[in-house]
Each structure stands twice: as structure tokens, then as C-alpha cells.
Amino acid sequence: MDAVLLSRIQFGLTVGFHFLFPPLTIGLAWIIYFMQRRFHQTGEMLYRQMSRFWVRILAVTFAIGVASGIVMEFQFGTNWAEYSRYVGDIFGAPLAAEGILAFFLESAFIGVLIWGENRVSPTLYRLSSLLVAIGATLSAFWIIVANSWMQTPAGYHIAGGRAELTSFIQAVFNPSTLPRYLHTIDASIITGALFVVGISAWLLLKNHHKKMARESLRIGLIVAVIACVLQLFLGHYHAVQVADTQPAKFAAMEGLFESEQGAPLLLFGLIDPENRTVNSKIEVPYFLSLFVAADPNYEVQGLNSFPETDWPPIKATFYTFHPMTWLGGAFILFTLWGVWLLRRGTIYNHRLFQRLAVIAIPFPFIVNELGWITAEVGRQPWIVYGLLRTADAASVNVPAAQILASLVMFSLIYILLLGLWIFLITRHLKPGIDENISGKEAASL
Amino acid sequence: MIELQITWFILVGVLLAGFTVLAGLDLGAGFLFYRFRSAEEREAISYNLRPIWGVNQVWLLTGGGALFAAFPRVYAGVFSGFYLALMLLLLALVLRAVAIEVKPEVSSDRWGRFWDESYFTGSTLVCLLLGVAMGNLLAGIPLDSQGNYTGGFWDLLNLFAIGTGLYSISLIALQGAGLLMTAGSDQLRQKAGQIAARYWLISLFLFLLLTIYCFIYEPQVFANYRRFPLLYGLPALLIICYAVYPVALKKMAAQVPLLVSSLLILALWGLLGGAMFPALVPNSADPSASLTLYNSSSSLLTLKVMLVLAVIGIPIVLFYISAIYRQFFAGRSLKQSIDNSASELSH
Numbered sequence: 001m002d003a004v005l006l007s008r009i010q011f012g013l014t015v016g017f018h019f020l021f022p023p024l025t026i027g028l029a030w031i032i033y034f035m036q037r038r039f040h041q042t043g044e045m046l047y048r049q050m051s052r053f054w055v056r057i058l059a060v061t062f063a064i065g066v067a068s069g070i071v072m073e074f075q076f077g078t079n080w081a082e083y084s085r086y087v088g089d090i091f092g093a094p095l096a097a098e099g100i101l102a103f104f105l106e107s108a109f110i111g112v113l114i115w116g117e118n119r120v121s122p123t124l125y126r127l128s129s130l131l132v133a134i135g136a137t138l139s140a141f142w143i144i145v146a147n148s149w150m151q152t153p154a155g156y157h158i159a160g161g162r163a164e165l166t167s168f169i170q171a172v173f174n175p176s177t178l179p180r181y182l183h184t185i186d187a188s189i190i191t192g193a194l195f196v197v198g199i200s201a202w203l204l205l206k207n208h209h210k211k212m213a214r215e216s217l218r219i220g221l222i223v224a225v226i227a228c229v230l231q232l233f234l235g236h237y238h239a240v241q242v243a244d245t246q247p248a249k250f251a252a253m254e255g256l257f258e259s260e261q262g263a264p265l266l267l268f269g270l271i272d273p274e275n276r277t278v279n280s281k282i283e284v285p286y287f288l289s290l291f292v293a294a295d296p297n298y299e300v301q302g303l304n305s306f307p308e309t310d311w312p313p314i315k316a317t318f319y320t321f322h323p324m325t326w327l328g329g330a331f332i333l334f335t336l337w338g339v340w341l342l343r344r345g346t347i348y349n350h351r352l353f354q355r356l357a358v359i360a361i362p363f364p365f366i367v368n369e370l371g372w373i374t375a376e377v378g379r380q381p382w383i384v385y386g387l388l389r390t391a392d393a394a395s396v397n398v399p400a401a402q403i404l405a406s407l408v409m410f411s412l413i414y415i416l417l418l419g420l421w422i423f424l425i426t427r428h429l430k431p432g433i434d435e436n437i438s439g440k441e442a443a444s445l
Numbered sequence: 446m447i448e449l450q451i452t453w454f455i456l457v458g459v460l461l462a463g464f465t466v467l468a469g470l471d472l473g474a475g476f477l478f479y480r481f482r483s484a485e486e487r488e489a490i491s492y493n494l495r496p497i498w499g500v501n502q503v504w505l506l507t508g509g510g511a512l513f514a515a516f517p518r519v520y521a522g523v524f525s526g527f528y529l530a531l532m533l534l535l536l537a538l539v540l541r542a543v544a545i546e547v548k549p550e551v552s553s554d555r556w557g558r559f560w561d562e563s564y565f566t567g568s569t570l571v572c573l574l575l576g577v578a579m580g581n582l583l584a585g586i587p588l589d590s591q592g593n594y595t596g597g598f599w600d601l602l603n604l605f606a607i608g609t610g611l612y613s614i615s616l617i618a619l620q621g622a623g624l625l626m627t628a629g630s631d632q633l634r635q636k637a638g639q640i641a642a643r644y645w646l647i648s649l650f651l652f653l654l655l656t657i658y659c660f661i662y663e664p665q666v667f668a669n670y671r672r673f674p675l676l677y678g679l680p681a682l683l684i685i686c687y688a689v690y691p692v693a694l695k696k697m698a699a700q701v702p703l704l705v706s707s708l709l710i711l712a713l714w715g716l717l718g719g720a721m722f723p724a725l726v727p728n729s730a731d732p733s734a735s736l737t738l739y740n741s742s743s744s745l746l747t748l749k750v751m752l753v754l755a756v757i758g759i760p761i762v763l764f765y766i767s768a769i770y771r772q773f774f775a776g777r778s779l780k781q782s783i784d785n786s787a788s789e790l791s792h
Contacts, residue, residue, distance in 0.1 A: 067539045077520045077523070078525055085518055092517055116772070168746070395528075405532075
């Protein structure tokens with residue numbers, strides 16, 4: 001098998017798996033910080049008990065995230081040596097900055113948050129949840145910077161056969177950094193909040209830990225509804241930027257072949273790249289042009305205006321983007337409904353809502369993955385958009401058999417890690433287990 | 446430009462040295478599990494490692510990132526060249542990360558033993574592989590004109606590199622034993638002291654053996670020392686550390702052996718840097734085409750920006766890490782750790 005293809009599969013597998021966990025870590029970290037702050041403000045033991053419960057879940061999630069993330073820092077060198085040589089002058093810096101300015105902070109204080117409550121001073125412990133949340137959020141920033149530079153490179157010139165930095169600020173704040181970062185962080189908060197809502201609903205359905213579950217559900221839902229509605233605007237902001245800076249990707253996302261003035265917004269359709277058409281369309285006239293440029297007659301570039309060799313894989317881009325938007329819409333409706341039930345005070349006994357909330361637990365993760373696939377597959381055939389093709393970026397001296405071996409190894413490890421994560425989380429929800437963590441507290445109440 | 450390149454040569458070394466000194470504590474303690482076989486001893490040790498192993502590992506990740514940023518050709522050439530070895534290293538790192546985090550989640554004997562063994566295996570493998578890699582880099586590896594490694598996986602497992610791999614384990618064992626001596630009950634402290642004495646001897650023996658080997662087969666590693674005799678300060682420091690260590694072990698405060706072994710490891714990194722400079726990857730096929738800090742570095746601007754980030758960031762990191770270490774370890778005995786940890790697991 002082809003070494004480049006194997007490296008692509010391996011990279012997709014490892015990053016795709018890793019990306020399940022950091023968004024949850026970020027979202028949970030902020031919610032835990034909020035709970036701890038409530039505890040210190042009100043002195044109510046309930047909030048301490050809640051934060052302990054969620055810290056245990058954060059601990060397991062962070063552990064699997066770290067274990068799966070170790071691979072990332074090395075993989076550019078092992079599998080993408082040509083890429084590393086070509087862009088190392090720019091791409092390495094955000095990775096190193098992530099370590100020095102963010103990941104040290106997150107890792108140091110998550111040790112305190114998880115293990116330090118009875119072992120360090122109260123001041124240090126109080127700081128820890130905030131610093132973990134800040135560390136995780138900053139860490140995401142530098143990783144998004146690196147990724148965004150691959151999407152919309154800036155602040156560089158080509159010299160001596162490689163890309164060299166000309167402006168660090170321009171490279172860091174390249175055109176897609178901010179929209180992508182805000183979109184991803186909001187997605188992380190949605191992931192964390194809906195996870196809290198779903199797990200709390202499960203506890204309520206099982207009649208277990210009711211008091212804590214009720215309050216967690218309430219907090220999670222309020223955070224979720226704000227983040228979900230906000231995502232309408234942030235997602236829009238990001239899409240406009242993609243239309244502007246990566247028009248071929250945008251055309252593939254929207255399934256637009258012919259450049260069109262007054263382009264319609266496609267809500268549903270079956271794309272047929274061979275015949276360059278979309279079947280069974282449901283569309284809203286003029287709305288795509290309106291969205292992109294606030295002008296119903298604006299001309300949106302279609303795929304036909306790009307050579308086919310520069311097209312991304314159309315189906316993978318198209319069929320991941322649309323379900324992402326549908327699910328995003330569903331989250332808004334679902335959380336609005338939840339808030340309405342909350343205001344009426346019936347949510348804690350509303351079995352249907354609770355069951356749906358449990359069923360919804362995997363969906364934010366799925367949406368994150370869909371969005372990631374849209375962004376990264378849509379970038380193809382480029383590894384750095386418009387600058388370096390993926391096919392030219394892989395290591396030339398690693399035999400395909402070795403990559404296949406490592407791919408099999410990682411697949412097995414990641415299946416085990418996923419199983420372990422699910423096992424530990426569900427175990428944590430069974431009655432009697434988490435009493436351990438709150439047991440001391442119960443005695444003191 | 447040259448000043449910046451040299452600065453980054455040193456800084457990458459500092460990050461890796463930070464990793465070996467600090468992660469040496471949790472790697473070494475993991476390796477020493479083979480001497481501490483009871484579940485109680487192992488749990489008492491893990492109790493001390495859990496809050497700090499994660500941040501210790503960040504030194505390695507940041508070192509990798511800094512190498513990528515400052516010397517991309519080295520990062521690309523070494524990492525792709527050592528492909529299988531690195532995949533094994535990743536496997537070992539993942540294994541020990543999961544082992545230490547997941548073990549306390551379930552209180553069952555079989556579960557605990559399984560993850561303790563995994564932690565031992567992962568930790569030992571990490572030390573061995575990093576030692577093997579450093580041995581190969583010191584002696585030099587064959588590269589083509591693009592800076593790609595032209596040898597195979599098995600070539601990396603040569604006699605010298607296996608020797609440096611074992612040497613790496615012996616040093617890390619000193620770090621692990623040093624940690625247990627500072628935070629141990631009398632009984633554990635005594636056992637750790639005996640272990641430290643033994644590994645002091647083993648590592649000294651290996652050091653002499655490897656030096657003699659280099660003298661005969663790799664004389665180029667002494668070239669810098671002949672040209673700049675001041676550099677002999679580094680091996681002198683290392684030898685002083687070896688000389689002081691048994692004295693510290695017998696007569697001085699419990700923390701001193703750990704300080705001496707940490708200094709010894711720092712001196713060793715200095716020694717390696719002194720031997721390899723200006724190469725990061727000496728090319729054994731054609732020494733004139735080695736990857737050096739001159740021909741494989743990033744641009745002036747990148748090195749400058751990175752230096753600013755490092756100068757601001759690393760002192761802050763050191764500040765909060767030392768605050769956290771002090772709080773977790775200050776004046777607390779391992780006996781107390783066992784009690785705390787037992788109550789944490791049994792409640």
C-alpha cells in the first residue's frame with residue numbers, strides 16, 4: 001500500500017481520536033471552575049460535592065486525552081518529514097509555544113485539581129480549577145494557530161526551498177485563526193455542557209444523586225443554550241471566512257458547481273460529483289449570497305471555476321458539513337426546549353427530555369468530528385493550502401510496512417483506550433462508586 | 446545569528462535535561478517497581494507520583510516542539526529515521542500514562558497489579574529507548590544529502606547504543622531512589638538507599654566502560670575537548686558528582702543524593718553537548734554533511750521570537766512547578782503517604 005495514504009490514515013485516526021477528548025476537557029474545566037466559584041461564594045456543600053463528581057470525570061477524560069495526544073507532537077516528524085522541513089520554520093513555533101505557555105500550566109494544575117484537595121494549601125487548590133481551564137483554552141489556541149496556518153498561511157515568504165517566517169503576528173493571527181478558534185472553543189463548551197446535561201439526566205432517570213444531578217442539569221443547560229445559540233453566529237463568521245479565503249473548500253461544502261450570482265442556500269441534497277450536480281435539492285434562493293456578502297446578488301464561486309486537480313474530496317466535505325449544521329440546529333431547539341421546561345419547573349420530572357438528553361450525549365462529539373473532517377478534508381489536496389500538496393509532504397524514508405505496523409498498533413491502542421474511557425465513566429455513574437469521592441463530605445454535612 | 450543558534454542548541458538541551466531530571470523521578474520510581482513488589486509499597490510510591498508525572502512529561506513534549514521549531518531538519522530527519530523506535534517509545538509513553546492515571550479508578554487487586562506492571566514496563570522501556578537514541582546520536586548515524594537516515598531499525602540496536610540505554614536506566618534509577626529517600630518511611634528510605642548505592646556503582650561502571658569504548662572506537666567525540674580544554678570542566682563536574690554521591694548517601698541529609706544525581710545528569714547533558722557541538726546529528730557516513738546547528742536551524746526571526754517566548758515562559762513555568770512540588774512534598778513522610786493513600790482508596 002502507498003506510504004502517503006497510510007500516513008494520512010494514521011494521522012486522521014490519531015488526531016480524530018484525540019479530538020474526542022480535549023473539547024470535553026475544556027468545556028468541563030470551565031463548568032467545574034464555575035461550580036467551585038459557587039461553592040466559595042455561597043459556602044453550599046452541594047457545589048463542592050458537584051465539583052468533586054465532575055473532577056473525577058475530568059480526570060479520566062484528561063488521562064485518555066493526554067495518552068492519545070502524546071503521539072501528536074512526534075507525528076509530524078515521523079510521518080511528515082518533508083512537511084516538517086518545508087514549514088518547520090513557522091509550524092514548530094506554535095507547538096513549542098503550546099508547551100511552554102499552556103500545556104505546562106494545564107498539566108501542573110490538573111495534578112493539583114485531581115489530587116491536591118487535601119494535600120496542598122487551600123489557596124493553591126482554589127486557583128487550580130481556573131488555571132486548568134485557562135491552560136486548556138490557551139492550549140487549544142496554539143494548536144488552532146498551527147492548524148489555521150495550514151488552512152490560510154500568512155506571515156511567511158518562500159526562501160531557500162522552504163517557508164520562512166516574516167511576521168509572527170501575521171502567522172499567528174492568520175485569516176482563519178480567530179474564526180476557527182472561537183468556533184472550536186464554543187463547540188468545546190457545548191460538548192462539555194451537553195455532557196453535563198446528559199449525565200445529569202441519566203442520574204435523574206436512575207434516581208441517583210438527585211440533588212446534585214438537578215443542579216448540574218440546570219447549570220449545564222444554561223451554559224449549553226447560550227453556547228448553542230452563540231454558535232449560530234460564530235459558525236456563520238467562520239463560514240464567511242472560508243468562503244473568502246478557501247473558496248474551493250467552501251464550494252464543496254455548499255455543493256456549488258457553477259459560480260452563481262444570487263446563489264441559493266442548500267439545506268438538503270444528494271451530491272453527484274461525476275455529473276457535477278446536486279439532486280433532490282431543498283434550497284432557499286439567494287440566501288447563500290446573502291449570508292456570504294450581505295448582498296443577494298453577490299457571485300459565489302463554484303467548483304467549476306477551479307481545476308479538478310485542486311478539488312477537495314467533494315463527498316467527504318459535503319456530507320460532513322451539512323449534518324454538522326443540522327445537528328447544530330437540533331442542539332439549539334433541544335436546549336431552548338430544555339430552558340422552557342426549566343422555567344416551568346417541570347424539567348426534573350420530564351422523562352422524555354431526560355431520555356433525549358441521554359441519547360444526545362454522543363452527538364456533540366460526532367458534530368466535532370464532522371466539523372473537523374469538513375475543515376481538514378476540505379483543505380485537500382493541499383497540506384498547506386495553495387502552498388504544499390499532501391502528496392509531497394510525507395516522509396520519504398519510512399517504508400510502508402512500518403507505517404502499516406504502527407497504524408495497526410495505534411488502532412488497537414485507541415480501541416482499548418476508548419473502551420477504557422467508556423468503562424470508567426459508566427462505572428463512575430453507578431450508585432456507590434462515586435459515594436467514595438463525596439463520602440467524606442457526606443459525613444461532614 | 447550564530448549566537449541564537451547556539452542559544453537554541455543549549456535551550457533544547459535544557460528542556461531535555463529538565464525532562465530527564467524531573468520525569469526521571471517518576472520514570473525511575475516506575476523502574477524500581479521491580480524492587481518494590483508489595484501492593485502497599487507500590488501504592489505509596491504512586492501516591493507521590495500521580496500529581497506530578499503529567500507535568501514532568503510536558504518537558505519532553507515541549508522539547509520535541511522546540512526541536513521542531515528551532516531545528517526542523519533535525520526533527521524531521523531523526524524522527525522519521527528512528528520511525529519504529531519512536532513508535533515503540535510512543536507505545537511505552539501511552540502505556541505508562543494510562544497505567545498511572547487509571548489504576549486508582551478501580552480498587553481491585555488484579556486491576557492494580559496489572560497497571561503497576563504496565564507502569565513498570567512502560568517506564569523502563571522509555572528510559573531504555575531514549576538512552577539508545579542518545580547513544581546513536583552521539584556516535585553518529587548515516588544520513589543522505591537530504592538529511593534522511595539511511596540505516597535500518599536493527600542498526601540502531603548496536604552494542605554502544607545498548608550500553609547507553611542501560612546507562613540511561615541506571616541514572617534514572619538513581620533519580621527514582623533519590624525521590625524515595627526524600628519522601629520515605631525509615632524502612633523504605635533504607636531500601637532506597639541500598640538501591641541507590643548499587644546503581645551508583647553500576648552507572649559508574651557503565652560510564653567508564655562507555656568512555657573507554659568511545660576512546661577506542663569513537664575518538665571524534667573527544668575532538669572538541671582537545672580543542673577547548675575548558676570543556677573538561679563538564680566531565681570533571683560529572684566525576685565530582687560520582688565521587689560525592691556515596692558520601693552524600695551515607696552522611697548527608699536525605700535530599701542531598703537526589704540533588705547530586707540531578708547535577709550529575711545535567712553535567713552529562715553538558716558533556717554530550719560538548720562532544721557533539723556543533724552537530725545535533727553527526728553523520729557517520731560523511732561527517733562533513735552532519736546536521737549542525739548552522740545548517741539545520743530555523744530562520745533568524747523564528748529563533749528570536751521563540752527565544753522571547755522561552756525567556757518569558759520558562760521562568761513562570763519553573764515558578765509554579767516549584768510551588769506545586771513544595772506543597773506536595775514539603776515535610777511529609779512516605780509513611781504518611783501510605784496512610785493518606787490507604788484512606789483515599791478505602792473510603
